[in-house]
Amino acid sequence: MNFEIPPGLTDLLQDFTVAVLKDRPDDLIRFAAEYFNKLNTNRDDIEKSDKHRGVRFSSPANEPMQTEQEDDDDEPMPEPPPRRGERRKSVSAERYDPEADDTSSDEKIVFPKSDDQRQRLSEAVEPILLFRSLEPEQMQDVLDAMFERRVQPGIHVIDQGDDGDNFYVIDSGTYDIHVDNKLVGQYENSGSFGELALMYNMPRAATIVATSDGTLWAMDRSTFRRIVLKNAFNKRKLYEGLLECVPMLKALDPYERMNIADALLTKTYKDNEIIIRQGDGADCMYIVEDGEVRITVKNKNRPDLDEVEVKRCMKGDYFGELALVTHKPRAATAYAVGKTKCAVLDVQAFERLLGPCMDIMKRNIDEYEEQLVTVFGSAANISDLR
Known part of the structure; x- marks a missing residue:
């Protein structure tokens, strides 16, 4: 898929970045809202007052306004920041399209190092x-x-x-x-x-x-x-395809799934390696990217019993979300079966991006407890298993 950068977006992002570097705000979201509101207000005021004077509006809030007559004057205008030079055209013209980049991964640059x-x-x-x-x-x-x-x-x-x-x-x-x-x-x-x-x-x-x-x-x-950029592009495509296979995420629109894809990280596990351990604190959830995961539970009231396998997770299945929903320790242990890759979503991104899916995940808690009752008997519940 090819994306064309809208005219003015590059300038807008650069000016906002400079404003952030200057002011170093503690609350970046509030700063962004105030910055763009002010920018929009200034534009409206300028367009109203100068609409009969031939003034061209320039997107940066701190850029001097220029009239068509002034463009031809020999007298110098107030000196703009050096980033406003002609070199901008040569840089912005060199747009990189990861999808069109067919550079072979074998063409590597190596600088020898001790x-x-x-x-x-x-x-x-x-x-x-x-x-x-x-x-x-x-x-x-x-x-x-x-x-x-x-x-x-x-x-x-x-x-x-x-x-x-x-x-x-x-x-x-x-x-x-x-x-x-x-x-x-x-x-x-x-x-x-x-x-x-x-x-x-x-x-x-x-x-x-x-x-x-x-x-x-x-x-x-x-x-x-x-x-870096091509990897990020390929990673997003891979994760977007993976997320489309997760039933819970069908409640999200494509843009929300794209944000989740950008927040995911891949972790690789060896055969029988523990991914999460029952009783540990929870800091992320997992989606099986490749391989297989077995979920086991041990009843703390019957330490003489071995762990019981309660579920197998295949590609597209997810696990580890229940502890994030309940804010309690892990209720089960997850082992890799063979070499396994999981896409990992940390707790901050989980809480920020998966709000629309929270009701679905809460329903999963009830289903999970019913499954444990089947395994351990009617007295079993999640708290009994820690």
């Missing part, structure tokens, strides 16, 4: 959200494709308004973040930057200046897109 370098790089990329959904093999491609760059105090790693060339991960050193020549933040020995320009085909939204000797790991634009 064991120490590879270890440092592994530690640096571990907390980066962009890489959380990558398979181990893809993560190795990331490590292979990144190259080392050493910097000294005063070096501009990226400049606001420039085209995006590399994505950077900080190994060591301190770096100031400037937006419109104002200091808005700092990185210290950790972090990453530069992905927005590569993901959204926009000029750099900030200037990053080294304030000490340091080391960065960099990945070029094309490799970043091939590994």
Whole structure:
């Protein structure tokens, strides 16, 4: 499926990103609502007052307005931010379509590294959200494709308004973040930057200046897109197909299922490995992506009895949601049968995205308790089994 970016969306997202970097709001959703409401109000006011003067409206709230006459004047207008240069056209024209990208996965870029370098790089990329959904093999491609760059105090790693060339991960050193020549933040020995320009085909939204000797790991634009963006696209397609097979999620519209697909992460388990353990706290639910899962229960009142298998989960089946609904410990243990992959949805995303399915999941609790009564007798209930 091909998606055409609507005119003005890139500019709008960039201006909002800059506003967030400047103000660093505690409540991002409220800040976004106020920002776009104000932007819309300003536009309406300007269009009403200037509709007879030939003024063209520009989407950024902080961009100077220009008339057609002023475009031809020799007198300079107030200097706009450097990101408003002609380079924007060349960047936004280079739209990346993951579906049309037929780059072979065998065409890998490898920069040799010592064991120490590879270890440092592994530690640096571990907390980066962009890489959380990558398979181990893809993560190795990331490590292979990144190259080392050493910097000294005063070096501009990226400049606001420039085209995006590399994505950077900080190994060591301190770096100031400037937006419109104002200091808005700092990185210290950790972090990453530069992905927005590569993901959204926009000029750099900030200037990053080294304030000490340091080391960065960099990945070029094309490799970043091939590994990170194409993987994210393929992952979404895979998960959307998987979610369509989950009966509970038929209550959701396609957009809601897409949001769930973006929030899922893959975990792989070996044969007989425990996925969840009865009595443990609950922090996520699972959907079987590939393989098989057996669910067992042990009655705490009869410790002499072995665990009893109560269910098998196949591809598209889900488990682990009951403890999230009841806010109680796990009521059963889940084992992988053979090599098994599960799509995992953490508790925060579960509560945010699965509200429309909550009634269905509560009904599942009653069905589950009836199943346990069949296994353990009429006195059994979920609380008895912990």
